[in-house]
Amino acid sequence: MNSKTLERRLEILLVDDNPGDVRLTMEALKDGDVQNRLHTARDGKEAIAFLRREGAYDGAPRPDLVLLDLNMPGVSGLQVLAEIKQDPVLRSIPVVILTGSHAMDDIVKTYDLDANCYVTKPADFEQFILTVKSITDFWSVPVRPPEEES
């Protein structure tokens, strides 16, 4: 048995409007060996409501990791990122930008907004599994960010 399976489940919020991508991420997580619970938001508005535990999301867990798609209708991924990083409570949640875009502009913008990591969705599913696995492995270690202790 791997020591990671003993840790508590990783709460992941996936923000993506494309059901095909959501399902793919779910499948990739299934094939990885990190215990996790995946929550999904279909757009930026839902994502912010989930994070602030507003409305239907009353009692939602605080995610350990946010996987954020950039190209969404309405409230864009960049806006969600800005909201998270400006909020003193949410700021410490690691945000991984997960998108099909290769545009350098987007990458620079997300780092300007303090994204923790930028990953281009690989077209190859095997690679995608590896990508998701390395992301979840990396962020499953610091379970409690220091800010929340206070």
Next chain:
Amino acid sequence: MVRASKTDQWIATPEAMAGETKQSKELFRTLFHRSPIGTYIIQDGRFKLVNRQLAYILGYEEDELIGRPALGFVLMEDRNAVHDNAVKMLKAGSSVGYEFRIVTKQARIKWVMETVTSVHYHKRRATLGSLIDVTERKQMEERLKQITLEMQRSNTELEQFAYVISHDLHEPLRMVSSYTQLLARRYRDELDADADEFISYAVDGARRMQALLNDLLDYSRVGTGGKPFALVDCRRVVEQAMSNLKIAIEECRASVTYDVLPGVLGDEGQLVRLFQNLIGNAIKFRGADVPCVHISALRWHNVVTFSVKDNGIGIDPQHSRTIFEIFRRLHTREEYPGTGMGLAICRKIVERHGGRISVQSRPGEGSTFFFTINIAGEETA
């Protein structure tokens, strides 16, 4: 010193002088009136003397022009400039003409070029002008300018089109390829052999299309996504290209050598890509021997000619042009994988750097790719 003999001296008798004067007057008149250049004398702003050609250009009879203000034939918008240019030219005595538009009697607008000189006419200061019709050249220039603009616009549009197409096709294709791969991963060996084969063709097709789209995207980015030119050390460029190809080079124990390479003005990332594609091809299309690649450079005035020479399988000279076209392949995918975009990207990079690319090769005798880079770094669209 030789003293001039007496016979060299010309005795000017009044009769002889009168004859001479008459002769030069006639010569002048013939020259003036038969000249294919519009010629005229202006005094106090009005035509005093005009020749047939000027009358022809303006569409009038010669005597209709005499006494009329010369500037009156110039298109209203050009009058100030013509006046200023004429004054400038009379002062400076230069011989470079200026161009403007005139209006003919038939209300046609023509482009003309004029030169003017200060002369004396009937003992008073006057202006001697020469004028030629340049309408046809102007129209050609205008058309050429329009065609060039049109072509630039259509080129940019095409590049943007290729970019958008390849970019936007990525998303749905990613779904197709990811899910066929997921199918293969989960259900291989659970279905029958036929199903496995079908899935593997679907996976392979999606993967290939992905590669084609990526290369098409790269190709379109050479023009639109290029960086401004800066001084680039070609030795560093070649070393970077080799480091990117490290695995391929090590796998077949290829030897890649290079001479002293100069610095050029260019886009470093694109030049790395250029060398990487050429060295990569040299290794990919290797013969039975251990691949040897040698890079050298020769400078001639402002142009550096680089050569990348290999001992590979070579290319039939009949293909030496077509291999630089997009999606052009000479082998089946089973023999050599690839999209057929590598050399097209090379050509586009070289052309952006104001150069040309070519190949010299024979089957079985290796290939040498040559390309030129303009050292001055003038970018061509």
